[in-house]
Amino acid sequence: MEIIVLMKQVPATESFIEIAQDGRSIKTEDLNWVINPYDELALEEAIRIKETHGGSVTAVTIGQAMAQDAIRTAMAMGVDKGLLIDDPKALGADSLGTAKILAATLGTMEYDLILAGQRAVDDDSYVVGPAVAQYLDIPCITLVTKQTLSDGKIQCERTIDGGTEFVEAALPALLTTQRGLNEPRYTSLPGIMKAKKKKIDTQSLADLGIPSPAGAVSETIAMELPVTKRAGKILEGDTPEAKADLLVKALQDANFI
Amino acid sequence: MSPERDQIDFDVLFVGGGPANLAGAIHLMQLAAEKNLELEVALIEKGKKIGAHALSGAVFNPRALEELMPDYLDKGFPSEKKVRGDRLYYLTKNGYHALPWSPPAMHNEGFHTVSLARLTRWLADIAESLGVSIFPGFAGKEVLFAKDGKTVVGVRTGDKGLDREGKPKKKFEPGIDLMANVTIFGEGPRGSLVGEIDRKLGIFPKDMPQVFETAIKEVIQLPEDNFFSTSEFNDIHTMGYPLGINTPGGGFIYEMDQNRVALGFITGLSYEDPMLDTYDEFMKFKTHPLVAGIIKEGKVVEQGARTIASGGYYSLPELAVDGALFAGGCASIQDLPSLKGIHVSMKSGMLAAEAAIKATGEKDFTRESLDHYTELFKKSWVNGELYKGRNFAQALARKGLSKLIHLGAQTVTQGRGIFDPMAHHGEDHTAMNVLNGTHRAKAVDRITYDGELYVDKLTGVYLSKTLHREDQPCHLVIHDPAVCVTECYEKYGNPCVRFCPGNVYEMEMEAETGKPRLKLNPSNCLHCKTCEIKDPFQNILWTCPEGGDGPNYAVL
Numbered sequence: 001m002e003i004i005v006l007m008k009q010v011p012a013t014e015s016f017i018e019i020a021q022d023g024r025s026i027k028t029e030d031l032n033w034v035i036n037p038y039d040e041l042a043l044e045e046a047i048r049i050k051e052t053h054g055g056s057v058t059a060v061t062i063g064q065a066m067a068q069d070a071i072r073t074a075m076a077m078g079v080d081k082g083l084l085i086d087d088p089k090a091l092g093a094d095s096l097g098t099a100k101i102l103a104a105t106l107g108t109m110e111y112d113l114i115l116a117g118q119r120a121v122d123d124d125s126y127v128v129g130p131a132v133a134q135y136l137d138i139p140c141i142t143l144v145t146k147q148t149l150s151d152g153k154i155q156c157e158r159t160i161d162g163g164t165e166f167v168e169a170a171l172p173a174l175l176t177t178q179r180g181l182n183e184p185r186y187t188s189l190p191g192i193m194k195a196k197k198k199k200i201d202t203q204s205l206a207d208l209g210i211p212s213p214a215g216a217v218s219e220t221i222a223m224e225l226p227v228t229k230r231a232g233k234i235l236e237g238d239t240p241e242a243k244a245d246l247l248v249k250a251l252q253d254a255n256f257i
Numbered sequence: 258m259s260p261e262r263d264q265i266d267f268d269v270l271f272v273g274g275g276p277a278n279l280a281g282a283i284h285l286m287q288l289a290a291e292k293n294l295e296l297e298v299a300l301i302e303k304g305k306k307i308g309a310h311a312l313s314g315a316v317f318n319p320r321a322l323e324e325l326m327p328d329y330l331d332k333g334f335p336s337e338k339k340v341r342g343d344r345l346y347y348l349t350k351n352g353y354h355a356l357p358w359s360p361p362a363m364h365n366e367g368f369h370t371v372s373l374a375r376l377t378r379w380l381a382d383i384a385e386s387l388g389v390s391i392f393p394g395f396a397g398k399e400v401l402f403a404k405d406g407k408t409v410v411g412v413r414t415g416d417k418g419l420d421r422e423g424k425p426k427k428k429f430e431p432g433i434d435l436m437a438n439v440t441i442f443g444e445g446p447r448g449s450l451v452g453e454i455d456r457k458l459g460i461f462p463k464d465m466p467q468v469f470e471t472a473i474k475e476v477i478q479l480p481e482d483n484f485f486s487t488s489e490f491n492d493i494h495t496m497g498y499p500l501g502i503n504t505p506g507g508g509f510i511y512e513m514d515q516n517r518v519a520l521g522f523i524t525g526l527s528y529e530d531p532m533l534d535t536y537d538e539f540m541k542f543k544t545h546p547l548v549a550g551i552i553k554e555g556k557v558v559e560q561g562a563r564t565i566a567s568g569g570y571y572s573l574p575e576l577a578v579d580g581a582l583f584a585g586g587c588a589s590i591q592d593l594p595s596l597k598g599i600h601v602s603m604k605s606g607m608l609a610a611e612a613a614i615k616a617t618g619e620k621d622f623t624r625e626s627l628d629h630y631t632e633l634f635k636k637s638w639v640n641g642e643l644y645k646g647r648n649f650a651q652a653l654a655r656k657g658l659s660k661l662i663h664l665g666a667q668t669v670t671q672g673r674g675i676f677d678p679m680a681h682h683g684e685d686h687t688a689m690n691v692l693n694g695t696h697r698a699k700a701v702d703r704i705t706y707d708g709e710l711y712v713d714k715l716t717g718v719y720l721s722k723t724l725h726r727e728d729q730p731c732h733l734v735i736h737d738p739a740v741c742v743t744e745c746y747e748k749y750g751n752p753c754v755r756f757c758p759g760n761v762y763e764m765e766m767e768a769e770t771g772k773p774r775l776k777l778n779p780s781n782c783l784h785c786k787t788c789e790i791k792d793p794f795q796n797i798l799w800t801c802p803e804g805g806d807g808p809n810y811a812v813l
Contacts, residue, residue, distance in 0.1 A: 014722040014809055016558075030811040032306065186417045186430040189392055190263060196390065228708070 001055030001149075003046045004109065005079070006102060006116040006129065007039035009063050009070040013121070017225070024220045035070045038117025041177040044184040045147070046115050047078040053149060055112070056080040060105065062090045062098060068200050075195035076187035087204040094216035095123070099131030104210045106136060113154065114174040118143055129176040139169035143178040262413065263433040267297045269613050270437035271389075272397045272412055272450060274302030275311055276373065276599045277585025278443030279380035280325055281606025286387035287325075288614045296617070298389045299435060300381075301414065303396035303784075305805040307381040308374035310445075310784055312474055312563040312813045313599055314509055314519060316340060316492055317371040318592075320638070321603035326383075335379050336369040337513040342490035346547060348498035348508075353547045360668055362594035362646075365492045370511040370519065372476070373599065374810040394805035397450050398432055400440075400457075407458060408622075409581035411436040412450065415804050423730045438622045439613040440581045443606055446566040447786040448587035449801055451574075460574040460583070466684040467572055467589060468650060470506060470565045471787045473539040473758050474521035475720075476513065476812045477555040477710070484551040485512045494596070495548075499541035502660065504528045505567075505653035508542045509596075510551060517812070518552060523565065526685035526756075526791050527654045531692055531748075534755035535562075535787065536714050543711070544703050556709045560720040561813045562758040562785040569593050570647035571678045576634055577627040582609040590639065593646040594672075601639045608633040645672040651679040689793045691748045714760045718781045722809035723759070725780035725802055732802040733761070733779050733788070740794050741775040749793055751775075756791045759783045783808055 011017065012032040020027045035043070046057045058081040059074040061067050071082035083105070090101050106114065114136075116129035133140030145164075146157040154173055158165045159180070187195075205212055235250065237243035251257045269285060271278040282300050289296045304310040322329050330336075343366065345359040385391050398415035402408060411434055418429035425431075442451050446469060455461050485491050491512035500506045505525030513519055522539040542548060566572075566589040573590070576583055584590070585602030592601045612630035616622050634640055652663035652674065667674035682688055706713045712720060735741065745751055746764070751773070753762035759781040764773045784807045789799040 012809070014724055016722075032809060032811070183428050185428050187394075188430055189395055189414065189433055189435075190265065192392060193265070193390065 001053045001112050002110045003057045004111045004114045005042045005046045005059045007059050007061050008036045008120045009033050009067045010036045010120055010122040019223050024222050036117050036120045038177050040184040041181045042115035042117055043074050043077055044182045071200050072195045075198050076191040082200045084200055084202045086202050089205055089212040093213050094218045095125040095127035096131055097213040097216055099128045100213055103132045103135035105208055112171045116176050118176040133174035139173040141167050142176045144175045145178050145180045265435055267299045267437040269298045270435050270440045271300035273443040274300055274307045275443050275445050277602035277606035279384055280603035281441055281610040282384040282389045284607040285610035300389055300391045301395040302393045303801055303804055306393045308377040309809045310807055311373040311377045312561045313373035315371050315373050316365045317369050318597055318600040321600045335375040338370045340365045340368045340492045342366055343492045344490045346495045348495050348545055350498050372812045374813050396801040396804035398801055400450050400453050408579035409440050417803050419730055420728055441609050442587055443584045444587040446564045446586040451587040458578055465571040466681050468568045468681055468685055469526045469790045470523045470567050471535050472521050472523045473562045474813055475560045476558045477518050477552050478558050479516045479518055479555045481516055499538050503656040527682045527688045529688055529690045531689050531750055531752045536758050540704050557712050557720055559812055560717040561808055561810050562783045564786050566591055567650045569650050570643040576631045577624055579624045580622050582630050584609045592642045593649040604639045647672050648674045648679040651681050654682045685790050686793050686795055692750050718759050721783055725806040727780055729803050731779045732800050734798040736796050740796050742773045745794055746773050753788055756787050
C-alpha cells in the first residue's frame with residue numbers, strides 16, 4: 001500500500017497573529033511553526049494503515065527550507081519519505097494553483113491512497129484536497145472520521161448533521177480528515193533520532209518538470225483581525241444602592257448619560 | 258532502573274537547552290574535532306523548542322562568546338541594540354533621581370542587548386550543525402544512578418500521555434533512559450534534577466543557603482517615535498520604589514530592535530511581607546511616572562517570569578560528582594554586581610566541556626577526574642568575577658543604610674567589604690513574617706488594566722503562550738494540603754496566591770463549610786520555581802510537567 005500524505009506547515013495555534021505592512025499577509029517572524037493539525041490526523045492514519053497493511057508513506061509539502069522541520073517531525077512519527085517542493089512560484093499560488101502543482105507531482109508518483117487534512121488552519125480554504133482528487137480524476141471522500149480497507153476498496157464514515165454517513169470508493173482514492181479520526185502519536189526520541197538521518201527530497205517546479213502555474217485566479221486583497229473585546233468592569237459595592245450609584249457614575253463618566 | 262524502558266547511550270548528555278549547555282555543547286564539539294574524537298552528544302530541553310523557556314534581561318557581555326567564536330558577529334549573532342549609555346535611577350513613589358554615579362560593574366556601554374530566547378535558538382543551530390543531537394520537548398524527569406548510589410549515569414525522560422491519575426492513556430509514550438559517561442546539567446536556577454542530586458548527595462553548601470530573586474519581564478512594542486528615538490542612553494536600571502530600600506530588587510528597561518523594549522522587575526525572595534505580590538510590584542514599577550512615560554502608547558508583546566539564583570560565590574555547589582557536572586544557573590553561577598548571568602553561564606558550560614573531553618580521553622568519569630572542571634573554574638575569569646561579588650547579595654539583603662555602607666565598602670575593596678564571608682539572610686522561605694495586621698496595603702493604586710500596555714496576571718499568562726496538556730498528573734506536589742488551609746492560612750494568609758506570578762495557586766471558600774480550599778491551576782505554570790523556593794512551609798515540590806509543555810517564549 002503506497003500512501004501519500006499532503007501536508008502544510010502553519011503557525012502554531014498559540015501564536016499571536018499580526019497583519020503585515022502590505023495588509024494582506026501576516027507577519028511571520030517570531031512565529032512557531034507546526035504541522036497543520038488536520039494533516040497530523042492524516043499522517044497518523046497513514047502510518048496506522050501502513051502498520052496494518054504494509055507499504056510506505058510519503059509526505060509531500062510545498063514550502064521553504066524551514067518546512068523541512070515539518071517533514072522531519074512527520075518522519076519521526078513514522079513516515080518513510082518526504083518531498084519538499086521549494087519554489088517561489090509554488091508558494092505564490094492560490095489554492096487551486098497549489099492543487100494543480102500537487103496533482104502534477106503526484107501524477108509522477110505511485111499511490112494507492114492519498115490523505116490530506118480537511119483544511120489548513122491558516123487559510124481555512126478547504127479546497128486543496130478535493131481539487132487534487134479532481135485533477136487526478138480519483139474518488140474523494142471528505143471529513144472522514146473512520147476508515148477500513150478491504151479488497152481494493154475503502155469504506156469511510158463521515159459525520160453529517162444528525163447522523164453518520166457510510167461511503168465506499170475504489171482505490172486509488174483521496175480522503176480528507178475530520179477530528180475524531182484518531183489521536184496523533186507523540187514523536188518518540190528514538191523516532192526523532194532516526195528521522196534526523198533520513199534524506200529529504202527537495203525539488204523545484206523545474207526539477208519536477210511541472211510548468212509554473214499561470215497567475216493565481218484568485219487573490220487575497222486584504223486581511224483584518226477581529227475587533228478585540230474591551231475588558232469588562234465589575235462594580236463593587238456593599239449594597240444594591242451603592243452599586244447603582246457607581247453604575248450611574250460610570251455611565252456618566254463614559255458620557256452615556 | 259526498571260528494565261522495560263528503552264535505553265540510548267551517549268558519550269555526553271546535556272540536560273537543559275540554555276546558554277550554559279549550548280555553549281558547552283558547541284565547545285565540546287570544537288574540542289572533539291581538534292582531537293579527532295567521534296562523540297555521540299545529545300542535549301534535551303523541556304520546552305517545545307529551544308528558547309521556549311529562556312528568559313533574561315538581557316544586556317549581553319560577550320566575553321565568553323568571544324572565546325567560543327571570535328567571529329560571532331559575522332555568524333548572525335542576534336543583537337538587538339548596542340548599548341549607547343546607562344542610567345541608574347532611584348525611584349520614589351511619584352518621583353525619581355538619576356544617580357550621578359553607578360558602580361563600574363553596571364557600565365554596559367558597547368555591549369549588545371539580546372533576547373535570550375533568540376540567542377539560545379541561534380546557539381542551538383550552531384551546536385546542531387556541529388553534530389549535537391538536540392531534542393526539544395523532552396523533559397528530564399529523574400536522575401539515573403549506578404548501583405553504587407552515587408554515580409550519575411544518565412537521565413530518564415518524562416513519560417508522555419499519562420492521565421490525571423498517572424495512568425497511561427491510549428497514546429502513551431514511555432520516557433526513555435538516556436545513558437551517558439558524562440551528564441552535564443544546565444537546568445537553570447533551582448533545577449529540579451539538580452535538586453534531586455542534592456537531596457541524595459548533598460552538593461550545595463550547608464552553611465551558605467541558596468537564595469533567589471523572581472523576575473517578571475515583558476517585551477513591549479512601542480510606536481516608531483518613542484523615548485529611545487532621541488535618548489542618549491538605552492540601558493536603564495532602577496532601585497527604590499516600589500520595594501523600598503530594604504528588600505533587594507529593582508527594575509530594568511532595555512531598548513530592543515524594531516521599536517521594542519524589554520522591561521522587567523526583580524523582587525528579592527528574601528522579602529518579609531506575606532502580603533507582597535510579585536506581580537503587583539511589577540505593575541507598580543511599570544506604572545511609575547518615569548517608566549510609564551518611557552513605554553507610553555506601547556503594547557505588550559510577550560510576558561514571562563523566571564527566578565534568578567543570587568546566592569553568589571559562597572553558595573556555589575560542588576561542581577562535579579561521579580558522572581556529572583553542573584553549569585550555569587542551576588549551579589548558582591551568576592555575576593551579581595553586573596546583574597548578568599549569561600556570559601558566566603556560557604563560560605562554565607565551556608569549562609565543563611573541557612573536563613568532559615579530558616575525562617573521555619582518559620576514560621575516567623569519576624569525580625576525581627571530572628573535578629578538572631572545578632580546577633579550571635577556579636582558575637578562570639568566571640571565578641574572579643564571582644569572587645568580586647562574593648558578598649554582594651548578602652549586602653543587598655541588608656536593610657536601610659547598612660545596605661549602602663556594605664555595598665560601598667565592597668566596591669572599594671574588590672568585594673571584601675566589612676565582613677568576608679558575609680552571612681546570607683538565611684533561606685528565602687524563612688524570611689517571611691507572620692501576619693500581624695501591620696503589613697502594607699497590597700493594592701496597586703494607579704493601575705487600570707487596559708489589556709494592551711497594562712495587562713492583568715491572567716492576561717500575562719496568556720501572553721507567555723503557556724500551554725500544558727490539561728489531562729496530566731499535577732506537576733506540583735503539595736506534601737501536606739492540610740497545612741494550606743490551617744497553619745499557612747492563619748499565619749501567612751496563603752502567600753502562594755501572591756508570590757506565584759502565574760496565578761497557579763488560588764484559595765477558594767467552600768460554599769457549604771465557609772472554609773478555605775486550595776485550588777491549583779498547574780496549566781498556568783511559567784516554570785519559574787518561585788513557589789518551591791518561597792513557600793514558608795516548604796510544602797511544595799516542583800516536578801517537571803510533560804515535555805514540550807510550559808511557556809512558548811519567542812522574544813524574551
